[in-house]
Amino acid sequence: MLRFEHVCKRYPDAGDALIDVSFRLARGEMAFLTGRSGAGKSTLLKLIAMMEQCTRGNVMLDGKDITRIGERKIPYLRRNLGLIFQDYKLLNDRTVFDNVALPLIVSGYSHQDIARRVRAALDKVSLLGKEKKYPLSLSGGEQQRVGIARAIVNKPKMILADEPTGNLDPDLSAEVMHMFEQFMQVGVTVLIATHDVELIHRLGHRVLTLDNGRMLAN
């Protein structure tokens, strides 16, 4: 599903964020990406999300070489990805329903399809009753679940999550991880960047570790 081959990323006026990184993730695999602050985790996720381009090497996603992909193709390929962030990135002046509907509106779905898919996504994260609420009236855990519903509403092949439990207490973190495991069980590939070593060890999935831009043996 995902292949990094000798990937390097250097930001202008900064050192190397990633150095000769190679690894593969199989379809339906769930892995944690860990490492100290500044190790390169967010950079690695941004390369997959096509928000940054690597300086050297190749990134293959679902059989396609996305290394030097043209700007116009990016929105189309991004539909296969669900992105989840630590700070939720919800629109606070829109309802839960509208936040989750956003990727479908962008993709041009009909009103009927949007309503059906948004409800299905909210059901998966146990938020069906909250579709008319606004994000700021929800708890942190609920806001993160809205973010997850928005990420999965397009039925992506891969979920990328950057510190998704960074603002959640241990119980809510476990709940969010359980959701990721359920997506994995239906064939979605899941890559989660996190500092939460305790959580990683408890769940026992594959761990990819970055150390100063280099990936340790995995």
Ligand SMILES: Nc1ncnc2c1ncn2[C@@H]1O[C@H](COP(=O)(O)OP(=O)(O)OP(=O)(O)O)[C@@H](O)[C@H]1O
């Ligand atoms: N847009 C940018 N421009 C210049 N340098 C950057 C940029 N983004 C990241 N860097 C640098 O690249 C290195 C890796 O950063 P990155 O954010 O990928 O690490 P991280 O492991 O995600 O850290 P954290 O856990 O703190 O989020 C750091 O030295 C950082 O300062």
